[in-house]
Amino acid sequence: VNLILLEAAELRDGEAVLHDKRAGHLINVLKVAAGDNVRIGIVDGAMGVGRVRSVGDDAVVLRCAFEPDVTDPPPVDLLLALPRPKVLRRLWAQLAALGVGRIAITNAERVERNYFDTHVLTPACYRPLLIEGLQQARDTRLPTVSVHRQFRALVEDQMDAIFPDGLRLVAHPGEQTPLTATVRGHSERRVVLAVGPEGGWNDFELALLEAHRFVPVDIGPRTLRTDTACLALLTLVHDAMRARI
Amino acid sequence: VNLILLEAAELRDGEAVLHDKRAGHLINVLKVAAGDNVRIGIVDGAMGVGRVRSVGDDAVVLRCAFEPDVTDPPPVDLLLALPRPKVLRRLWAQLAALGVGRIAITNAERVERNYFDTHVLTPACYRPLLIEGLQQARDTRLPTVSVHRQFRALVEDQMDAIFPDGLRLVAHPGEQTPLTATVRGHSERRVVLAVGPEGGWNDFELALLEAHRFVPVDIGPRTLRTDTACLALLTLVHDAMRARI
Numbered sequence: 001v002n003l004i005l006l007e008a009a010e011l012r013d014g015e016a017v018l019h020d021k022r023a024g025h026l027i028n029v030l031k032v033a034a035g036d037n038v039r040i041g042i043v044d045g046a047m048g049v050g051r052v053r054s055v056g057d058d059a060v061v062l063r064c065a066f067e068p069d070v071t072d073p074p075p076v077d078l079l080l081a082l083p084r085p086k087v088l089r090r091l092w093a094q095l096a097a098l099g100v101g102r103i104a105i106t107n108a109e110r111v112e113r114n115y116f117d118t119h120v121l122t123p124a125c126y127r128p129l130l131i132e133g134l135q136q137a138r139d140t141r142l143p144t145v146s147v148h149r150q151f152r153a154l155v156e157d158q159m160d161a162i163f164p165d166g167l168r169l170v171a172h173p174g175e176q177t178p179l180t181a182t183v184r185g186h187s188e189r190r191v192v193l194a195v196g197p198e199g200g201w202n203d204f205e206l207a208l209l210e211a212h213r214f215v216p217v218d219i220g221p222r223t224l225r226t227d228t229a230c231l232a233l234l235t236l237v238h239d240a241m242r243a244r245i
Numbered sequence: 246v247n248l249i250l251l252e253a254a255e256l257r258d259g260e261a262v263l264h265d266k267r268a269g270h271l272i273n274v275l276k277v278a279a280g281d282n283v284r285i286g287i288v289d290g291a292m293g294v295g296r297v298r299s300v301g302d303d304a305v306v307l308r309c310a311f312e313p314d315v316t317d318p319p320p321v322d323l324l325l326a327l328p329r330p331k332v333l334r335r336l337w338a339q340l341a342a343l344g345v346g347r348i349a350i351t352n353a354e355r356v357e358r359n360y361f362d363t364h365v366l367t368p369a370c371y372r373p374l375l376i377e378g379l380q381q382a383r384d385t386r387l388p389t390v391s392v393h394r395q396f397r398a399l400v401e402d403q404m405d406a407i408f409p410d411g412l413r414l415v416a417h418p419g420e421q422t423p424l425t426a427t428v429r430g431h432s433e434r435r436v437v438l439a440v441g442p443e444g445g446w447n448d449f450e451l452a453l454l455e456a457h458r459f460v461p462v463d464i465g466p467r468t469l470r471t472d473t474a475c476l477a478l479l480t481l482v483h484d485a486m487r488a489r490i
Contacts, residue, residue: 002468090335094473137467180484220483222382223247228339231473232480238465239425239481 001025003138004040004050005131006064011042015053016062023060026052032060041140043131046070073141074099075190076237077163081108081197082147083226085118091227092126095143096133098234101190102144104162107151110199121147155208166190170214171233172206179217179233183240191237195230246270248383249285249295250376251309256287260298261307268305271297277305286385288376291315318386319344320435321482322408326353326442327392328471330363336472337371340388341378343479346435347389349407352396355444366392400453411435415459416478417451424462424478428485436482440475 004026010016018026026032032052040050040062046069050062078100082088088105095103105121119125123145130142146162148154154162167188169179183191194201194214201209210216224232249271255261263271271277277297285295285307291314295307323345327333333350340348350366364370368390375387391407393399399407412433414424428436439446439459446454455461469477 094470097467097469097473098477099467136470139467178484178488180488220487222342222344222384224342225339225381228342228476231476232343235477235480236484239423242465243423243425 001135003135004038005135005140006040006042008042008045011064014064016064018060019058023058026060027055040064043140044142045140047140071141073101075241076100076234077102077192079104079106079192079194081106082111082115085115085120087227089120091230092129093133094231096130097137098231099139099238100143104146104148106148106154108197108205109202110197116149151205155212159212163192166192168192168214169217170194170209171219172216173219175216175218177217179236180240182215182217183237184244193233193237195233198226246380248380249283250380250385251285251287253287253290256309259309261309263305264303268303271305272300285309288385289387290385292385316386318346320486321345321479322347322437324349324351324437324439326351327356327360330360330365332472334365336475337374338378339476341375342382343476344384344483345388349391349393351393351399353442353450354447355442361394396450400457404457408437411437413437413459414462415439415454416464417461418464420461420463422462424481425485427460427462428482429489436486438478438482440478443471
């Protein structure tokens with residue numbers, strides 16, 4: 001944990017009283033004492049500094065001061081065919097750590113229908129995991145998550161609302177166009193990356209994405225598991241966007 | 246699984262009889278029948294095609310034919326400060342899938358001593374996980390693994406033997422030099438990447454690495470967990486090496 005994230009509602013007159021895992025981390029790992037400063041942030045808000053007012057057996061009181069500006073959300077969005085629940089569970093924190101503005105989870109032919117019943121798709125499950133990733137990466141901007149059971153309706157009717165601007169990329173094995181060169185060759189300020197299911201998008205899905213401005217890009221010579229591929233591709237997009245600045 | 250890997254000793258007169266998880270995968274997932282062809286490879290050997298001779302309740306007999314050439318090992322090596330055993334266990338398959346020629350696991354000040362007692366460092370644990378990653382990525386080249394409890398002895402006495410040639414990089418937060426530009430600016434055919442412990446290398450360790458030709462490179466603006474960082478950095482090195490061809 002490199003940042004303690006607070007919910008806005010936890011602040012009372014500039015103070016926050018922590019009782020949960022965050023208090024445990026401050027007490028047992030960082031071993032804070034009264035007067036110490038710790039890096040803090042408000043979920044979707046500003047970062048700042050918390051001065052430890054008191055440390056109890058299982059509670060820490062922080063006096064909080066925040067920076068005037070809130071950072072922008074990460075410039076990369078993800079359109080992800082729902083992976084196996086076990087894989088998605090592991091992914092949430094890592095996606096938030098790498099930095100994603102919006103995560104749209106979609107159906108696809110090669111997604112098993114019963115995956116959509118998983119509690120891993122509920123905010124009660126993923127929100128704490130996303131916050132864990134943000135605390136690791138020192139960010140406050142919580143990815144926006146939406147779940148779409150109708151791939152076609154999503155692409156045809158909702159895409160422009162969900163991903164209004166930006167370069168659209170779809171990762172597909174065997175394409176000739178390298179992802180990084182494509183990102184560097186465009187000047188859009190946001191990129192949305194579509195990552196298919198374990199067996200790939202089918203022909204219809206790929207054609208529909210291409211008809212809606214998704215540029216197919218190569219994902220490298222090795223076939224990766226969805227979670228590894230997701231992390232690898234997000235890393236490449238982020239790096240290519242930084243390199244073109 | 247995108248490739249069934251066989252041990253050389255499993256081959257008898259061009260045939261292999263599978264009884265284990267691989268047979269289960271062929272029978273239950275790929276649902277093979279006699280006459281089908283499946284992609285196969287020999288650990289550290291050639292790739293080829295296995296023609297299904299017979300399928301039993303829990304056994305599959307393959308008639309194997311191999312390509313004449315064996316691919317080179319991936320051109321990237323990893324020097325990794327031992328992470329928490331739980332993290333390392335998850336990493337093995339992903340490292341093999343992304344492609345690493347050699348993995349040297351080392352001690353560092355910020356590595357907890359008792360981590361070295363873990364069975365995750367034994368070939369009995371990591372070899373099947375590495376093979377799982379190779380089967381995913383369709384590669385036959387098993388990463389060479391070595392474990393080093395003495396960081397200083399490793400860097401001072403063994404580095405030139407373990408990583409004889411190639412560009413040496415050490416990932417370090419706050420450096421100005423971007424990793425990808427550094428790789429693209431060099432022509433060495435191999436790259437070794439040093440990734441520190443969760444709290445980073447200490448000053449002595451970083452200085453010792455630099456004294457032994459490791460170039461410090463930036464790891465991006467976000468602080469990542471060791472496993473996420475490892476995957477992200479290996480991805481960037483691979484991509485940069487492909488881009489310069």
